[in-house]
Amino acid sequence: MAHLELRDVEKSYGTVKVIHGVDLEVKDGEFVVFVGPSGCGKSTLLRMIAGLEDISGGDVRIDGIVVNTIPASERGLAMVFQSYALYPHMSVYKNMAFGLENMGLPKAEIERRVSNAATLLRLTDYLQRKPKALSGGQRQRVAIGRAIVRNPKICLFDEPLSNLDAELRVAMRKELSALHADLGGTMIYVTHDQVEAMTLASRIVVLRAGQIEQVGAPLDLYNRPDNLFVATFIGSPKMNIVEATVAASSGDNTRLTLPEGRELSLPFGGGDLQTGQKLSLGIRPEHIVVAADGDLEMSVDLAEQLGGETYFYATGKGLPQFTIRENGQANRRRGDTVSIRLRRDSVHLFAEDGKAIRHGATQVPG
């Protein structure tokens, strides 16, 4: 268990800078998830914390001590790799005991710790097997076991679930959550899957192009994204974005012009909105309702029936494709015309540079 601090951390390969001055604090016992599109530097950042990549600038501190020059083997962290990286020539027991042997623990203590971890991860029956005789989920658990037996200061996870099939991924996600609740250690988890991020994290760090876009609790990011990138990255399906222009703004009312001259009146205003200012309006699929006297007329392109809910994709004249969620099994067919209403209290407004200007009131999806 430990406290991690990144101060203005930078990484460059030659002249190419991939991490641009990241500042972050991870508190003891937190489960922090780094999420971002591929190539955003999240894995690099994790490997810098682990000590597997050199730090080009700034400081990484663990429990207040700068660890920039301390090699990976002496930082006291553990890591679960995407490929699991189990030692193929060692049994499951040996795999888990390897780190403990390197720490110079007595045999009895090693045995106790490994068998505890094995019990926790339901691996007791497989201890004498080689990794190749295990299924994907079991290998994953061995990799996690190998990390936790050492009681590391921080457990690092590098996209650990991406090699598993969808069903197993959901199951392992729940196990990881439970594991964190049981052990309570500090964990840092890298993923490109925002669903994993939302479900696992106590705090999410959204990265893009080597920079932190936003840090916050999952629902904070969902409800109050700082910018257009976070707004569209977090949430599945994505938030709908439509270009808008401010027609008029007063203290408690804003009128927007949408493409093709449609108008939309919002029940909030702001002094900093200028008439004629270009904006992006964002609204999540679940905050759109089909209503007779809606704001927009749209034509259905495609409907996805998930049983408990229906998503349909619709386009209107001059508008991008919208994703709309309906409860239950709505009967939408291609070519149907629907009239939709945007829930005013859930509308997000973003400035041209992507910064959030206004969020609708925090909403529970309904």
Added chain:
Amino acid sequence: MSVVEALSRTRGGKRLHWTDYAAYGYLVLGVFLMFGPVVWLALSSFKTQASLLEFPPTLLPMSQKEAVVSGYDKPLPLFTVTLPDGSKKLMGQVRRVGLQAQMVDPNAPDKPINVAIGQRQPIRELAFATSNYTDPLRQFAFTRYLGNSVFVTIVATIITLLINSMAAFALSIYEFPGRNAAMVGIIGTLMIPITVILVPVYLVVTSLGLINSLWAVILPGAATPTGVFLLRQYMMTLPRDLIEAARMDKASEWQIYARIVLPLSLPALAVLAIFSVMWRWNEFLWPLAVLTKSESYTLQIGLNAFQGELQVQWQYLLAMTVLTLIPVSLVFVFLQRFITTGIANTGLK
């Protein structure tokens, strides 16, 4: 799959395809070319010196049948003699004078007759001259040479594996400036034949006082570029995640080498071990240069001793060559199993 099944595999279908004939024809030819000389060597090693020099040569070790005839001290060689009346008779030859041979009937030993040599056919039988093996083992310090060869082979192979795997580890796992240059340099030494560096290396070995010591054979060839190259290429295929996982597991670099990389490189190490054993066992020129005293001879140099200036004792040379072949063949049989195991062993998805 049984051996018979493996050896009778065809392309499929009811009849043999022409490619089946071609494949088996090619394989039979291959077996004949590769295995023929070995068979000839093994069979010839049981021939007596006389039958080795015989013309026309025979494949099997044949020798003249002999019989003890009363009244003669030595056994007499037996011939089928065509008598003047056209009948054939089994007779022993007492002596031969020019074109005449004095023959005797074993049943009537007191009446020798003269027969023209064209009128008699030797009677031959299959006989294994085991004395080819037993004589040199008695007279010649075979066991001592064998001991020397075994020592050189084992110690040199261990040192080669150790040094080469360390070099390969550094050249494959670490990234440092000059890594590729070092590799190119190592590979480049492959282009220098031993004959070119024989004299300088000899001088170095002499000034180290190693002449006539087995270490003079072992040390100069311990680091082989082929071995470094082979192991490096193999180690480069080991997933980097494994090395990093070991670092995260608090393993020191030595532990990564010894406990992760070496065990996982076992197939490549086995291949190199086989090569090294074969090289060392068969090495001739270099030991011939540095080993001048017969107590430090290796087998190959010992065999050379049968090759005198005036006479070559082929029967001993062949027999001892067969003995020399046996250990290296056994090593191959046992180690080659390691090559296949462990290859499908990476454990990564």
